[in-house]
Amino acid sequence: MRLLCAPLQGYTDRSFRLAHSATLGGIDDYTAPFVRLERERLRPRDLHDLTALGEDQRRLTTPQALARTPHEIRLIAAQLADLGFDRLDLNLGCPFPKVVQQGYGAALPNEPDTLRELLLAATDCLPPHALSLKLRLPDLPQHLEAIAELCRQLPLRHVTLHPRTAAQQYAGTPDHHAFARFRQLLGPQTPLVYNGDVTAPHSPYPDCDALMLGRGLLANPLLPRLLRGETASDDQFRQLLLTFHQRLADLLQEQPQPLPRLKTLWDYLLPHERNRHRRHLLKATTLPDYLAAATELLAHAQQPPHSPTPETPT
């Protein structure tokens, strides 16, 4: 089964992707957090996330676009092609009210005509099977039928469905029945990826062609290996996590503000480890203090129980 890393703005940035793929691996494709245009150009921080990646990293990374019009998607595809990317994922699921009010992200599955125009333009300006979609459930079930019909007509790389509505944001149970219905509507031609609360190797996920891991991967970065049937002793688990964390810290130290970014990691990482080391690392005001507390925590960490997806901070 193919395993994909979900885009998580603020978390799965280039340092995370580099550190994870170099030390832990098990992911076939990292979909990068979405990029969008500002005055017709990709925003500088989006460019930094995707510029000057080595060949291996580029092969493992799929950029994602937040776009609404044919003009926007053509501009984004052209600017990403200049960076060496020949494939693109389209964000049809961002539920943030400001994004949805402007007609982007999760607004689009509710507007089949606008979506059709956008997808036709996107497939037109990319090679066949270079476009993938990442969507949420539309508000109306009949729109799911329209989306499936549209997808069937296009040469898509794959479609990822996160079966929650925009109103649910990241809470509530993913709707496995709606996912199974979409699979039927989509038919066998287009690979379908399941996304939503993949946190444990043995949970019953709906029938699909690949799994996309989000917060479950941030909580336990070894999850892809577990899903592939590997096991790790507690010592191996700690050693691997320490190596991953050290690589991430090394990469982030090349950036201006490594400390806040490193602390962000703990919004999700090992949520069951609530101890004094965690408090220390979150309160640290210097990098050496942070690293000492994080190393202590990781050197004594237990493997996570197969717990539910950690809550998303508000």
Ligand SMILES: Cc1cc2nc3c(=O)[nH]c(=O)nc-3n(C[C@H](O)[C@H](O)[C@H](O)COP(=O)(O)O)c2cc1C
């Ligand atoms: C903090 C955060 C940032 C996210 N950023 C993106 C994004 O840039 N693009 C996107 O398509 N989805 C984004 N998502 C949604 C995730 O990719 C994923 O669909 C969602 O978290 C459900 O999967 P999970 O239950 O495995 O976490 C984000 C989610 C969170 C919590």
